[in-house]
Amino acid sequence: KNQVEQSPQSLIILEGKNCTLQCNYTVSPFSNLRWYKQDTGRGPVSLTIMTFSENTKSNGRYTATLDADTKQSSLHITASQLSDSASYICVVSDPSGTYKYIFGTGTRLKVLA
Amino acid sequence: DTGVSQDPRHKITKRGQNVTFRCDPISEHNRLYWYRQTLGQGPEFLTYFQNEAQLEKSRLLSDRFSAERPKGSFSTLEIQRTEQGDSAMYLCASSSGTGASEAFFGQGTRLTVV
Numbered sequence: 001k002n003q004v005e006q007s008p009q010s011l012i013i014l015e016g017k018n019c020t021l022q023c024n025y026t027v028s029p030f031s032n033l034r035w036y037k038q039d040t041g042r043g044p045v046s047l048t049i050m051t052f053s054e055n056t057k058s059n060g061r062y063t064a065t066l067d068a069d070t071k072q073s074s075l076h077i078t079a080s081q082l083s084d085s086a087s088y089i090c091v092v093s094d095p096s097g098t099y100k101y102i103f104g105t106g107t108r109l110k111v112l113a
Numbered sequence: 114d115t116g117v118s119q120d121p122r123h124k125i126t127k128r129g130q131n132v133t134f135r136c137d138p139i140s141e142h143n144r145l146y147w148y149r150q151t152l153g154q155g156p157e158f159l160t161y162f163q164n165e166a167q168l169e170k171s172r173l174l175s176d177r178f179s180a181e182r183p184k185g186s187f188s189t190l191e192i193q194r195t196e197q198g199d200s201a202m203y204l205c206a207s208s209s210g211t212g213a214s215e216a217f218f219g220q221g222t223r224l225t226v227v
Contacts, residue, residue: 004155034215043117043204043218044156089155100146100169101216103155 003027004092004104012110017080021107023073023090031093035064035075038087038106047075047088080111117219119205125225126195133191134222138207145188146216147180148204149173156204162188195226 004025013019025033032051036044048057048064050073056065061078077084087106094100118137126132138145143164148156159178160170164185174180177195182188192199202223206216 036218041202041221041223043119043206043220045218046215049215091155100158100161103148103157105153105155 004090004102006088006090006104006107008107009105010108010110012112013080015080015082015111015113018076018078019080019109021075021077021088021090021109023075023104025071025073025090025092025102025104027092027094027102028071030068030071033064033066033073033093034091034101035062035073036089036091038089040086044089044091077109080109082111082113085109085111117205117207117217119203119219119222121222122220123223123225125227128197128226129194131191131193132195132224133189134203134205134224136188136190136205136207136219138187138205139217140186142207142209142217143185144208144214144216145182146206146208147188147190148206150202150204150221151200159190159203192224195224197226200224200226 035047038044052068063076089106090104145162147159150156162182202221206218208214208216
């Protein structure tokens with residue numbers, strides 16, 4: 001069964017600190033991997049997208065890495081802000097086509113002042 | 114057109130009633146997806162349209178669920194004889210359908226069945 005697993009399930013950090021979220025997947029073959037940010041009660045918003053040939057992709061204070069050999073990805077958040085409090089979801093394209101996405105359960109991040 | 118629009122944002126209904134949700138995708142996007150998300154979980158795929166054709170339905174989509182996209186633009190998702198287990202956030206997304214194109218999500222419709 002194709003799965004996307006994320007860790008930790010939840011995380012609390014102080015404003016200004018860095019953190020790293022993990023994503024392991026078993027989807028194969030692999031098309032692309034996305035990280036989404038989802039605020040409570042809102043739809044997910046894309047942060048980064050990487051194909052299997054890309055190792056790292058940055059979007060401001062967010063940096064995603066990908067190791068297609070070990071099927072692992074991480075999302076690093078630098079100098080966290082209160083507005084970073086949200087769920088971060090790792091999404092991998094279904095191998096039957098890029099039109100369907102398999103979502104992880106997400107990491108719930110809380111940034112405290 | 115600033116993004117994917119869903120209506121209503123919230124819906125409370127009594128068990129056994131029918132409900133219908135609407136999704137307006139980004140205008141030039143030919144792919145449209147419906148997902149369901151329960152509390153603390155990631156979204157689960159329900160169904161997918163390419164233009165007006167419904168190309169795939171998840172087994173999560175029981176006979177009580179039906180989705181349409183009659184003119185390849187907006188889509189509706191209807192749930193008949195709602196059950197408490199249908200309470201969830203229903204998300205719609207659209208994409209341009211090319212390669213690794215990004216899926217843009219709407220704000221979702223929060224359904225509560227009482």
